[in-house]
Amino acid sequence: MNIVVDTEVKEKECKAQQLGEDYQQLRDDEKMYRLLCETSNSAFIYYNYEEDRVRTLADWAHFFDFAISDIKDLPKLYECVEEQYAILLREGLFIEKQHRERQSFEVRLKENRLYVEVEVNIVYDVFGNPTDKIIRFKDVTKLNAQKDELAYMAYYDMLTGLYNRNYFVRLLGEFLRLADKESHKVAVMFVDFDDFRRVNDGMGLIAGDELVQLFGQYLFDLMSDHVVISHFSTDIYCIAIYDPCGARSVETIYQVIKERLKKPFKLMDGQEVTMTVTVGVAEYPEAAAGTLELINCAEIVMFKAKSRGKDMIQYFDGAILEEFLQTVTIQTKLKEVVFEQNFTMHFQPQYYTKDGKMRGVEALIRWKDSKGDMISPAVFIPIAEKNGTIVPIGNWVIEKSVQTYVEWRSKYHYPLVLSLNVSAVQCKQKDFIDIFLQILKKYDVSPAEIEIEITETILIEDFEHISRRLGKLRKIGARISLDDFGTGFSSLSYLKGLPIDTLKIDKTFVDTLLTDENTKIITESIIYMVKRLGYETIAEGVETEEQFRYLRELGCDIIQGYYLGRPMPAEEISSLLADLTAKV
Numbered sequence: 001m002n003i004v005v006d007t008e009v010k011e012k013e014c015k016a017q018q019l020g021e022d023y024q025q026l027r028d029d030e031k032m033y034r035l036l037c038e039t040s041n042s043a044f045i046y047y048n049y050e051e052d053r054v055r056t057l058a059d060w061a062h063f064f065d066f067a068i069s070d071i072k073d074l075p076k077l078y079e080c081v082e083e084q085y086a087i088l089l090r091e092g093l094f095i096e097k098q099h100r101e102r103q104s105f106e107v108r109l110k111e112n113r114l115y116v117e118v119e120v121n122i123v124y125d126v127f128g129n130p131t132d133k134i135i136r137f138k139d140v141t142k143l144n145a146q147k148d149e150l151a152y153m154a155y156y157d158m159l160t161g162l163y164n165r166n167y168f169v170r171l172l173g174e175f176l177r178l179a180d181k182e183s184h185k186v187a188v189m190f191v192d193f194d195d196f197r198r199v200n201d202g203m204g205l206i207a208g209d210e211l212v213q214l215f216g217q218y219l220f221d222l223m224s225d226h227v228v229i230s231h232f233s234t235d236i237y238c239i240a241i242y243d244p245c246g247a248r249s250v251e252t253i254y255q256v257i258k259e260r261l262k263k264p265f266k267l268m269d270g271q272e273v274t275m276t277v278t279v280g281v282a283e284y285p286e287a288a289a290g291t292l293e294l295i296n297c298a299e300i301v302m303f304k305a306k307s308r309g310k311d312m313i314q315y316f317d318g319a320i321l322e323e324f325l326q327t328v329t330i331q332t333k334l335k336e337v338v339f340e341q342n343f344t345m346h347f348q349p350q351y352y353t354k355d356g357k358m359r360g361v362e363a364l365i366r367w368k369d370s371k372g373d374m375i376s377p378a379v380f381i382p383i384a385e386k387n388g389t390i391v392p393i394g395n396w397v398i399e400k401s402v403q404t405y406v407e408w409r410s411k412y413h414y415p416l417v418l419s420l421n422v423s424a425v426q427c428k429q430k431d432f433i434d435i436f437l438q439i440l441k442k443y444d445v446s447p448a449e450i451e452i453e454i455t456e457t458i459l460i461e462d463f464e465h466i467s468r469r470l471g472k473l474r475k476i477g478a479r480i481s482l483d484d485f486g487t488g489f490s491s492l493s494y495l496k497g498l499p500i501d502t503l504k505i506d507k508t509f510v511d512t513l514l515t516d517e518n519t520k521i522i523t524e525s526i527i528y529m530v531k532r533l534g535y536e537t538i539a540e541g542v543e544t545e546e547q548f549r550y551l552r553e554l555g556c557d558i559i560q561g562y563y564l565g566r567p568m569p570a571e572e573i574s575s576l577l578a579d580l581t582a583k584v
Contacts, residue, residue, distance in 0.1 A: 045135040047071055063137050081107040096122050096130045115144045157231040159209060160216025168230030172240045172291045176284055184243040187250050190280040190298035193235040194310040199273060207267055214265045222253060238295065250281050254313050276311035278302055287316040343367050345400050347573045349565040350538065353552040358580060360417030363401035364567045385425045394426040399439050404570045406443045412577040419451040419481060433472055447477035455483045471499040503530050507541025514546055527554050
């Protein structure tokens with residue numbers, strides 16, 4: 001009997017213990033679920049269909065300032081969202097009507113301006129009847145802000161608020177597709193500040209950025225459905241115009257921009273900056289067949305306008321593109337030729353007017369490409385100066401000319417002056433004088449046997465620096481000749497400050513010397529004043545006996561031109577020297 005009683009007691013104790021453990025588990029689970037709800041940045045509505053019971057859970061007050069105690073209260077939510085979301089919410093809350101299990105969507109609340117993700121879940125029994133509904137409201141305002149920021153960064157330029165380059169290209173592509181469909185044109189304006197570097201260098205990068213921002217903000221107001229504008233890079237903007245006409249024509253927009261630029265930009269520190277712009281314009285489909293090609297064409301004509309003087313607008317035409325392509329081709333060929341050193345040298349003789357004796361030769365580079373076509377130095381030298389290949393080319397010219405000169409000297413013993421043309425880029429190199437002296441030393445040539453020819457344009461770029469450099473060359477014995485006089489920023493007043501020995505009168509004066517009275521007067525004045533300053537004068541481009549005689553009468557010291565000798569290969573100069581020495 002006692003055994004039975006003890007067994008029953010133990011069973012009750014075990015059950016009580018189990019119930020206690022189950023209760024504790026339920027409490028722990030409830031605590032965990034409550035914590036999950038409270039820390040989820042969400043609010044929940046739970047509805048039990050069988051009991052027709054509604055409960056709200058978690059941070060309900062974060063979203064709404066009223067309670068939901070009955071399923072019939074759900075329509076109160078419709079009035080809480082902005083108008084455009086009301087139908088979406090109404091249909092989404094009752095997805096059981098379509099027998100769906102889950103749906104999520106976003107709405108925006110009126111009062112607190114929160115973006116809310118609404119997720120509705122329905123549980124069905126085996127017969128397909130809904131038993132439970134859970135509606136979750138999640139605050140996604142911060143997430144949406146991050147998405148908006150990422151979207152902004154993907155489409156807009158952070159400095160100006162204009163479209164960025166990538167999105168602009170995309171929009172331009174849409175313009176072109178629409179233009180094909182509707183048989184319209186699309187214009188692209190490539191807009192670039194003139195001399196922007198002086199702002200960055202003189203006032204600092206922050207001032208430069210502020211200027212870019214101010215101009216960008218002004219351009220922003222010009223945008224419309226037919227006009228999109230991008231801050232392309234640094235101080236460059238790109239404008240695409242669909243069906244350019246009337247108020248949105250290229251010329252109208254350009255004039256609006258010009259009008260704004262008449263007034264200075266006022267920076268935050270109080271400084272005022274006045275700027276101009278150069279604009280290149282290309283139209284689709286005339287100039288190009290695609291977006292990037294169209295932008296490139298506009299950029300090409302912008303650079304063409306820069307080369308013509310800046311502060312202007314340049315429209316695309318086939319000749320400009322052809323010139324650009326030729327330049328690119330020459331740039332490529334130049335790099336190959338510099339590597340192979342595949343140039344040749346010609347030399348043009350110079351003669352004294354008084355006795356007709358040969359004074360010296362001017363070294364002139366020649367280049368025949370792989371196809372056998374001769375490319376003029378007037379074409380490839382400016383390109384070489386821009387891309388930097390002029391430095392190795394110039395060094396090659398000096399060494400090759402000096403080497404040839406030494407061969408003549410040792411063979412014929414005829415006193416010659418070797419004239420070498422030096423570009424501004426080459427002259428500015430820190431090691432130019434050292435390299436020049438090393439070459440002379442290598443071939444045992446005195447600097448006094450060499451004449452360095454520089455053009456007036458060198459002086460324009462940096463008068464003081466170039467003058468000091470020329471002064472050093474003159475001190476070591478080299479002659480200095482000022483070439484193309486009369487074609488640059490000619491001023492007789494600066495001549496007295498230059499360390500030069502010879503002045504070359506440009507061919508443009510010689511050409512009209514006998515036919516134009518003004519040219520006669522100018523040429524006579526130049527020769528008279530230069531001789532008073534103690535310089536030699538050389539007239540280049542002399543092609544007739546009449547020109548030669550007149551220049552001799554004026555007192556010009558030296559003649560150079562086709563009349564007495566064309567540029568010729570070294571072998572022909574050698575034959576010329578052989579004849580001269582044979583007569584002595």
